[in-house]
Amino acid sequence: MSAAVLTLAEAIEHYVADGASIALEGFTHLIPFAAGHEIIRQRRRELHLIRMTPDLIYDQMIGMGCARKLTFSWGGNPGVGSLHRLRDAVEHQWPRPLELDEHSHAGMAAAFCAGAARLPFGVLRGYLGTDLPAHNPNIRTVQCPFTGESLAAVPALNPDVTILHAQRVDRAGNVAIHGILGAAREAALAATTLLVTAEEIVDELPPAMNAIVLPHWVVAAVVVCRGGAYPSYAQGCYARDNAFYRHWDAIARERAGFLAWMDEHVLGTTDHRAFLAGLQQAAA
Incomplete structure (x- = not known):
């Protein structure tokens, strides 16, 4: 495999620096939540966040003080309403001012x-x-x-780092993305560095009909991270957790409740597996 195979913590530590411009792309599904949470755990600051449709993960990163700027088109909690941490940053400069670069x-x-x-x-x-x-x-x-x-x-948008989530990566480092693509391919090829979290590494990729394949030579590092798009969905792997999106509206409305939730479920967990286990325990 040409791309390095790393843990998520290693990939973020090595490739995502304070002040970087980063695009965590994914359109309705394959949103790289696990990568965003690791960026929060490592307390990255002064980031320029880029995404066509920022939703919950960018709400969390903005609310935790990671971002100085957001380049975007439409931001909200899809099917629910506003992103309260994004609004607080724009309207009240909490936890810090946020520069907006808004597009269609x-x-x-x-x-x-x-x-x-x-x-x-x-x-x-x-x-x-x-x-x-x-x-x-x-x-x-x-x-x-x-x-x-x-x-x-x-x-032109040329992120320092683009992070995508995919269903599969083969042992040569080629990445297959099935389902709604959004701007994944373009964001990948526009970046200086491409990181990919994936549900699994396989010996051979399935046929690429209605999918894209990113060749191994454009991928800097691959991370195996099952459920790495949760609570969004990964077509063919798991469904979207609509209840989570509805619940997030209440969690994010007030600063204290938001910080308590993030402290318990993100900062208080070591990795994405522990994050998912914590949610299951809280729901039990």
Whole structure:
């Protein structure tokens, strides 16, 4: 295997530094919760968080003081409501001020695609006629040299580190991702360093129909982490825990309750296996 096989603690310690720009991508499923929790345990600070749809894991990282900036398109607790720790950071600067770089989904996709192609910016027909460019100086316009048409432009996204969760990695280090892809491929190829947590390592990957395969030479390190996307789902492996998402709304509403929960279930556990065991014990 070309990619290093590490523990999650080793991977985060070695590759995620204070001040880094990091993208924990995953669209409805395969959200790398375990990696985000390890970043919190290792108390990383001054991070620039990047993600097309930040939800609970970024709420937790922001609330624990890991982030100085968020580049995103839509942020919320899907199917439930607001991210209370994100709102507290924006509205009250708690636990610290948070700089926002807000885009549409199309703008984020264009920025990731440009980053993956090593181009300086992405171009799209979005934003024109909206008020978002008035609030985000990173949204600008360019004139097409062929038609003269005015188009929106966004700077390329090139995270220092992208972290993905996948169903399988083979022993050569190739990564197979099945199901809804979101911006996983583009975020992977745009990054300086790609880390992948996976449900399992297999001798041979299944056929890649309706899936993507990231070749081993773009992967810096692989971590075997069963259930690493929980409470989101991993297609073909386990379902989304909708009750957790609903419960999170109450946990995150008040600072004291949030900090107590994080202290018990994240800071108070050694790894993702212990995190899952603690949740099961609390529910029993």
